[in-house]
Amino acid sequence: FLWQGLHSALPTNQVRADRRLTDSSTCSRCSCPHETILHALRDCPFSREVLVSGGFTFSVMDCFQWLKGIILHKDAIKLSITLWWVWQFRNNMLFTAEPWTISVVRRKVTLSMVENNVYNAKRCLGDESTRWRPPEHPWVKLNTDRSWLTGSYAMGMGGAIRDWTGMWRGGFSRGTLHGDALRAELLALEDGLTCCWEGGFRKVRCECDCLGAAMLFQERSMDRDYLHNHYDVIRRIKRLLARDWVVYVSHIPREINSVAHTLANWGVRNIGSNVFWRSPPEFVLLQLGKDSMS
Numbered sequence: 001f002l003w004q005g006l007h008s009a010l011p012t013n014q015v016r017a018d019r020r021l022t023d024s025s026t027c028s029r030c031s032c033p034h035e036t037i038l039h040a041l042r043d044c045p046f047s048r049e050v051l052v053s054g055g056f057t058f059s060v061m062d063c064f065q066w067l068k069g070i071i072l073h074k075d076a077i078k079l080s081i082t083l084w085w086v087w088q089f090r091n092n093m094l095f096t097a098e099p100w101t102i103s104v105v106r107r108k109v110t111l112s113m114v115e116n117n118v119y120n121a122k123r124c125l126g127d128e129s130t131r132w133r134p135p136e137h138p139w140v141k142l143n144t145d146r147s148w149l150t151g152s153y154a155m156g157m158g159g160a161i162r163d164w165t166g167m168w169r170g171g172f173s174r175g176t177l178h179g180d181a182l183r184a185e186l187l188a189l190e191d192g193l194t195c196c197w198e199g200g201f202r203k204v205r206c207e208c209d210c211l212g213a214a215m216l217f218q219e220r221s222m223d224r225d226y227l228h229n230h231y232d233v234i235r236r237i238k239r240l241l242a243r244d245w246v247v248y249v250s251h252i253p254r255e256i257n258s259v260a261h262t263l264a265n266w267g268v269r270n271i272g273s274n275v276f277w278r279s280p281p282e283f284v285l286l287q288l289g290k291d292s293m294s
Contacts, residue, residue, distance in 0.1 A: 002067060006064055010040070010087070012040045013035040015036075027039060028093075030044050037063050056082075110282055113286075114288075117286060139203040139205055140201045142193070143206075144159035144206065145185070146210070154268050155179040156269070157174045159171060169201070170195055170278065171281075171284075172192065175267040175273045177271060183229075186233040187233060188260070189237060190237050190240065193247065205247075262283065263281075266281075
């Protein structure tokens, strides 16, 4: 694609007119008299709206030098992927009945970046034991985590529910004040279990990266829980666990809990929030992509 651009071979209307393949060199999107390669990829208002937040320069007026600068740029992969989708955006507007919106194009750029990162991670994949794994059929897996700010005592809770195919079945983020790290971990577990119950899931494998929290629920008895600082949350969780369903709570390494951790980080940055994510938010797609390698 970039090779075609460097060699004036991308079939814009100007290139096609120069080769007697069409009568008009006008841009079909904005009516500019000359749809050159530089115009189609950068200067057309529709293209520029996609590129404006992507780190592109608009001062270089020679197409060859501009594309060469992108290839030699430290973020060449990101810029090249963005340009590819700008070109696809142009073709979509010209040749299909359902044109994309700018937000759709930007999401396609993000997804392609995720796919590229996943591919690179696969190439240098190390120990398979440090990979997230989906549950067996017909279980779902709940991953929870917390984020805690020492100075403000702000707590962020987050979690994701995925099925045996790795498909997203729901997620959550919440932010609140006045707590410590362990309380945030317990609240994340409570929130996640509540989401699973309300979602109708009755076979749940729950994973968190806090050994102290996981160990509290290996024994379901409440006899000595009143001695704990967070007795109120522990009691609520054990009452949840005692319902008519099957739940296992286990400890996992932090490096395979990145999806829940990212959702918790969003919560701690948005105090007062309480969001249920019916589909995965864009900021967690990279972590989901890495998990999908399993």
